[in-house]
Amino acid sequence: MLVDPLATPLVRQVALRTRITPNQITWGAFLLGLVSAGFFLLGDWRWLIAGALVYHLSFLLDCMDGKVARLTGQGSVFGAWLDFVFDRIRVMACALALAAGQYNRTGETRYIWLAAVVVFLDGLRYINSLEIFKTRHTMRKQIKSRIREARRAQDADSLAFMEDLLRDNPEADIEQDLGRAAAAAAEQSERSHPEAGPVHPETGLAHSGAEEPEEGAALPKKAQVVDLQQEFRRKFPAYLRLRSFLLRHRIRPHLISGIEFQMGVFIVGPLCDAVLPVALASGALLLVFELAIIYKLLLSTRDFARTLDSFDRPGVTVAA
Numbered sequence: 001m002l003v004d005p006l007a008t009p010l011v012r013q014v015a016l017r018t019r020i021t022p023n024q025i026t027w028g029a030f031l032l033g034l035v036s037a038g039f040f041l042l043g044d045w046r047w048l049i050a051g052a053l054v055y056h057l058s059f060l061l062d063c064m065d066g067k068v069a070r071l072t073g074q075g076s077v078f079g080a081w082l083d084f085v086f087d088r089i090r091v092m093a094c095a096l097a098l099a100a101g102q103y104n105r106t107g108e109t110r111y112i113w114l115a116a117v118v119v120f121l122d123g124l125r126y127i128n129s130l131e132i133f134k135t136r137h138t139m140r141k142q143i144k145s146r147i148r149e150a151r152r153a154q155d156a157d158s159l160a161f162m163e164d165l166l167r168d169n170p171e172a173d174i175e176q177d178l179g180r181a182a183a184a185a186a187e188q189s190e191r192s193h194p195e196a197g198p199v200h201p202e203t204g205l206a207h208s209g210a211e212e213p214e215e216g217a218a219l220p221k222k223a224q225v226v227d228l229q230q231e232f233r234r235k236f237p238a239y240l241r242l243r244s245f246l247l248r249h250r251i252r253p254h255l256i257s258g259i260e261f262q263m264g265v266f267i268v269g270p271l272c273d274a275v276l277p278v279a280l281a282s283g284a285l286l287l288v289f290e291l292a293i294i295y296k297l298l299l300s301t302r303d304f305a306r307t308l309d310s311f312d313r314p315g316v317t318v319a320a
Contacts, residue, residue: 002056002263003063010060011067022069023076025061026083032058033090040094040270043101048270055094055266062087084126091122094266102275114279118265121283125258128290132297136228139304143226146311226307231299254293256285 014020032054039051065083069075099115102108233240243253264282269275 003060003259007060007063007067011064011071014064015068015071020068022065022072022074023079023082025065025068026079026086029058029061029065030086030090032061033086034093036266037090037093037097040098040266041101043105045273047101048273048275051094051098052267052270055270058090059263059267088122088126091262092119095119095122098266098270098275110276114276117283118279121261121286122258125261125286125290128294132293135297136300139228139301143304143307146308150311228300228303228307229296230303232296235299254289256282256289258286261286 014025036051036055036058039047039054062083065079066075069079095115095118099111099118102111102114246253261282264285265275265279269278269282272278
């Protein structure tokens with residue numbers, strides 16, 4: 001409500017009417033963040049309001065750089081690094097300036113501790129998100145590897161030599177000839193009567209494409225689905241309904257992330273001249289959601305372990 005409705009029209013105008021690059025927008029967001037830190041350092045409530053407004057503009061540009069990069073195809077690895085590093089420096093500078101300004105204003109040392117807490121929680125949020133991403137990527141990679149191994153094992157099991165088949169079944173060559181003859185007859189009949197549909201190679205009966213395939217018939221290849229959130233969904237079915245409701249209304253299910261945390265600390269708190277209580281409340285909510293994400297990852301790793309164990313059970317190779 002406070003960022004995207006403003007950022008989206010500006011992104012269109014920047015992408016269509018200017019040559020501003022995403023990295024330039026990142027630099028603009030960073031510099032505005034430093035200006036905001038300078039206002040916070042002054043400490044008075046008027047400068048707190050000015051700092052909050054400038055920080056919101058910085059936040060607006062920070063939201064735009066990635067959108068412009070995706071829209072114009074100018075995204076780069078260096079741009080992503082620049083955005084990440086500048087965000088961390090901006091948060092650190094504003095946290096220290098805000099704490100110093102309030103310390104000079106009130107003389108209370110708790111604001112110094114507040115700066116340390118804000119920097120710690122911001123770092124925890126992004127370190128945790130990166131590590132969770134790496135863990136999920138590793139789990140996906142291992143499952144894909146096991147599936148490839150299972151398919152290779154299935155290919156090896158299905159390998160057979162014709163001389164062995166003929167030795168075990170002397171009529172196999174005759175059956176093969178009969179099968180080829182039936183297939184040729186089916187092809188000729190289909191050309192003569194295309195409306196009847198393809199002819200079954202064994203029975204010689206035509207069937208339409210709308211009929212259900214017989215047992216053992218070749219089916220279209222479908223993607224194999226691996227679900228690593230089964231236990232989480234079983235434990236929290238109400239959350240799934242809430243999540244669907246939020247997504248339908250364009251609200252992120254992760255209600256308190258780094259974005260909302262920064263807005264609480266550097267915009268809402270200064271605007272209300274209630275830096276300490278709003279920052280503590282924002283930090284507590286962020287910590288609760290981070291712990292919830294870690295717990296969800298724990299449940300996902302259990303599903304991951306069960307998925308790997310399932311590959312060792314009979315029949316899984318054939319299914320893969």
